[in-house]
Amino acid sequence: MVPPLLSRPRETELVVVGASAGAVDALGELLPALPADARVPFVVVVHVPPSKPSLLVDLFSSKCALAVRQPFDKQPIEPGVWIAAPDYHLLVERDRTFAVSIDEPVNYSRPSIDVLFESAAVVYGRALAAVVLTGASRDGAAGARKVRAEGGLVLVQDPSEAEVDVMPRAAIEESTPELVAPLAQLAQALRDISRGRP
Amino acid sequence: MSGDARSSAFEIELRLLLEAIFLRFHYDFRSYSMASLRRRVTAALSALGCETVSALQEKILHQPETFTALLQYLTVQVSDMFRDPAFFLAFRQHVVPELATYPSPRVWIAGASSGEEVYTVAIILAEEGLLDRALLYATDINPDAIAKAKAGVYAEERIPTFAANHRAAGGKQPFERYYTSAYGHAAFDRKLRDRVVFADHSLATDSVFAEVQAVTCRNVLIYFDRTLQERAVGLFRDALSRRGFLGLGAMESLQLTKQSSAFEPFLPELKWYRRS
Numbered sequence: 504m505v506p507p508l509l510s511r512p513r514e515t516e517l518v519v520v521g522a523s524a525g526a527v528d529a530l531g532e533l534l535p536a537l538p539a540d541a542r543v544p545f546v547v548v549v550h551v552p553p554s555k556p557s558l559l560v561d562l563f564s565s566k567c568a569l570a571v572r573q574p575f576d577k578q579p580i581e582p583g584v585w586i587a588a589p590d591y592h593l594l595v596e597r598d599r600t601f602a603v604s605i606d607e608p609v610n611y612s613r614p615s616i617d618v619l620f621e622s623a624a625v626v627y628g629r630a631l632a633a634v635v636l637t638g639a640s641r642d643g644a645a646g647a648r649k650v651r652a653e654g655g656l657v658l659v660q661d662p663s664e665a666e667v668d669v670m671p672r673a674a675i676e677e678s679t680p681e682l683v684a685p686l687a688q689l690a691q692a693l694r695d696i697s698r699g700r701p
Numbered sequence: 702m703s704g705d706a707r708s709s710a711f712e713i714e715l716r717l718l719l720e721a722i723f724l725r726f727h728y729d730f731r732s733y734s735m736a737s738l739r740r741r742v743t744a745a746l747s748a749l750g751c752e753t754v755s756a757l758q759e760k761i762l763h764q765p766e767t768f769t770a771l772l773q774y775l776t777v778q779v780s781d782m783f784r785d786p787a788f789f790l791a792f793r794q795h796v797v798p799e800l801a802t803y804p805s806p807r808v809w810i811a812g813a814s815s816g817e818e819v820y821t822v823a824i825i826l827a828e829e830g831l832l833d834r835a836l837l838y839a840t841d842i843n844p845d846a847i848a849k850a851k852a853g854v855y856a857e858e859r860i861p862t863f864a865a866n867h868r869a870a871g872g873k874q875p876f877e878r879y880y881t882s883a884y885g886h887a888a889f890d891r892k893l894r895d896r897v898v899f900a901d902h903s904l905a906t907d908s909v910f911a912e913v914q915a916v917t918c919r920n921v922l923i924y925f926d927r928t929l930q931e932r933a934v935g936l937f938r939d940a941l942s943r944r945g946f947l948g949l950g951a952m953e954s955l956q957l958t959k960q961s962s963a964f965e966p967f968l969p970e971l972k973w974y975r976r977s
Contacts, residue, residue, distance in 0.1 A: 576923045576952050577930070591923075591952050594736035597712075602736040603952045605778050605920045622736045 515656065515696045516630035517580065517595075518543055519623050521616030521646070523550040523638025525666025527559075529686060530636070531566065534584055536690035539568035541697035544580050546595075546623070548587045548614045550638070557589045574601040587614040594622035610642035620646025624653040631655035632696055634689065635680075638670030647678035658682045658689055714754035715742060721758050726768055728842065729905040730775060732929035738775070745774035769845070776843040778920065781859065782817045782824075783866030785951055788919075789821060790870045791971045796946050797829045800914055806835050807913040809940060811904060811933075812921030813839035816850025817863075820879075821870075822917065823893040828873040832896055838911060840902035847899050853889035860887050904933040909940045916941060919950035919972075931958055938963045941976040948973050 522529055526549045537545065551557050557573070563584065564571040570583040574593065578601050587593035591603040593614050602622075609615035620633050620643065633650040635643045637660060647657045657680035662668035664685045675683060682692060715738065719731045730738065742754060749770060751757040761768045783789050800806040808826075813819050819839040826832040841847050855863075864876035880887040902910065904921070916937045922930050937947050938960050947955075947964060949972040955961045967975040 575954050575956075577927055577957050588952060594734075594740075596734065596736050602734045603923050604734075604737045604740075605780070605923070605950075606737065606740065607779070618740065622739070625739065 514630060514699060515543055515632045517623060517627045518545045518632045518634065518693065518696060519619055519650075520545060520547040520634040520636065521549075521620065521638070521643040521670070522547070522636035523612075523616075523640055523642065523667070523670055525637035526550070527562070528666065529660065530559075530563065532686045533634075533636075533690050533693065534563050534571070535566045535568070536694060537567065537569050537584070537697055538694060541569055542582055542699055543697045544582050544585060545569070545693075545697075546574075546580070546585045546587070546593070546619065548593060548616045548619045550612050550614075550616075550640070550642070551589045557586065559586050574603075576601065576603050587619065589614075592618040594618060595626050596622075597626055599626065610640050612640065612642050616643035617646035621649045624650045624655055627653075627655065629654035632658060632693075634658045634660075634693070635671055635674035636660045636686075637665035637667050639667045640670060641673040643670055644673035644677040647674045647680065651678045651680075656681050658684070658692060660689060661685045711739070711754060714758070715739065718742070718754050718758045718761075721762060722768070722771075725762060725765070727906070728772070728775075729903065732905060732926045732932075733775075734924050734926055737924055741774050745771050748774070772843055773845065776814075776841075777846055778814055780814060780817045780920065781866060782821045782863040783870045783872075784817070784919075786866045786869035788870075788948065788951070788971050788973075789825060789866075791968050791973055792822075792917075792948065793825050793829060793871050795968060796915060796948075796973065797825065797831060799944075799946070800835070801829070801831055803914055804834065806831065806915070807838065807911060808835065808915045808917070809838045809840070809911070809913040809937075811840055811902075811916060811918040811937070813841045813850055813899075814843070814846045816846075816853060817855070818917060818919065819850055819897055820853060820889050820893055823897065824867070824872075824879055825870070827893065832893075835896055837897040838913065839897050839899050842901065842903045842905075844901060847901060851894070851899050853891075853894060854886050855889070857882055857885050857887045904936060905929055909936055911940065912942055913940050913945065914942050915946040915948070917948040919948065920953070921950070922953050923950065927957065931960065934958050934960045938976065943976060945976045946973060947976065 574585045594602040659680045662671040880889045964974040965977045967973040
């Protein structure tokens with residue numbers, strides 16, 4: 504039984520997801536659970552080493568019902584799963600296109616979860632949902648706070664279940680999320696959100 | 702005050718700041734990517750001790766010397782030498798042999814910033830025996846960045862990355878021969894910049910200044926909006942000789958520009974295009 508997420512009606516138009524250490528397994532549970540008819544784009548930042556080409560797109564393409572792509576600069580944000588490229592920050596513009604930058608790493612990371620969350624919060628406001636998963640840094644916590652400040656939803660993986668609990672704990676401390684739950688329950692919540700419910 | 706109202710106040714102030722910068726200092730950031738500007742200006746606010754963007758605007762208008770400090774936040778990006786080795790390996794193997802057919806090939810490094818890419822191109826041309834008869838134009842809008850590029854001095858701790866990238870990009874000489882170390886810094890060989898013209902040039906407001914056979918402009922267009930991207934790519938189109946080469950950053954593409962018909966893919970997966 505999934506608890507009701509919302510005290511007020513809203514339509515979520517974008518979901519942003521951040522994950523670090525333990526990301527592959529956690530995303531392997533969440534992303535394949537998304538239905539092929541999801542109307543909401545899912546944008547994912549995973550901390551990956553800058554020098555290696557990211558294999559995540561290939562890895563998840565074969566497992567997901569949705570198209571899994573790496574966004575390039577100025578591309579419109581359409582439904583599907585988007586995974587940030589290594590060594591660039593991924594941001595969202597007012598006209599709902601992607602932007603990228605090579606500005607300094609944030610929280611020692613590029614891409615940084617905070618950078619994505621903060622830029623998306625400004626543009627989508629209440630229509631944004633942010634998900635913080637397993638990880639060993641505090642990246643995502645400031646971003647989750649900004650998402651809440653702009654009226655968006657924050658969902659965090661239950662730290663007791665996370666492979667590394669630092670990142671979910673930091674997000675909980677900073678942002679008082681609407682939902683802290685194990686992956687199975689987050690997956691259900693994202694399925695609901697992706698179909699325009701709640 | 703709701704989040705939305707606060708955001709739009711910031712955006713209004715940001716637009717006014719960019720207008721003030723244009724009117725007072727003739728730097729045109731009005732067509733830059735707002736998502737990146739927002740982060741950069743937010744960083745500048747705390748560094749320059751301003752509570753709001755309006756306060757920052759007042760400061761730069763009444764204490765113009767502050768603008769130099771702000772400019773560093775608005776423009777500077779640090780790149781590594783031979784960043785994306787595969788791109789420079791392709792330059793060495795596929796572009797340089799074509800450049801070698803010209804008596805005096807010219808290469809424009811647009812948005813050269815603090816010069817890492819200038820030395821990258823110069824080293825490759827030197828190793829391929831082309832530097833002595835080549836001419837490089839290294840342009841940027843930030844005079845401090847150009848001064849750094851001219852000086853060619855970088856923190857020694859960055860050398861291992863540069864050297865590893867150089868090897869991966871097909872480097873033919875030991876990397877140590879290109880610099881001398883002292884006091885934690887590496888000063889690059891002056892001979893590498895004998896054939897470089899450093900100049901103040903804006904892709905937003907200036908026009909074409911020379912005919913060139915290759916342009917590299919990497920991770921610069923990502924900071925522009927689509928209108929300004931069109932303008933910049935238009936300048937490259939006009940500056941390039943027929944069959945000249947254009948190299949972009951890994952996340953950049955001609956796909957969304959109107960000029961795409963002026964170029965054909967050369968090694969598109971490595972972001973090399975060719976003037977048709």
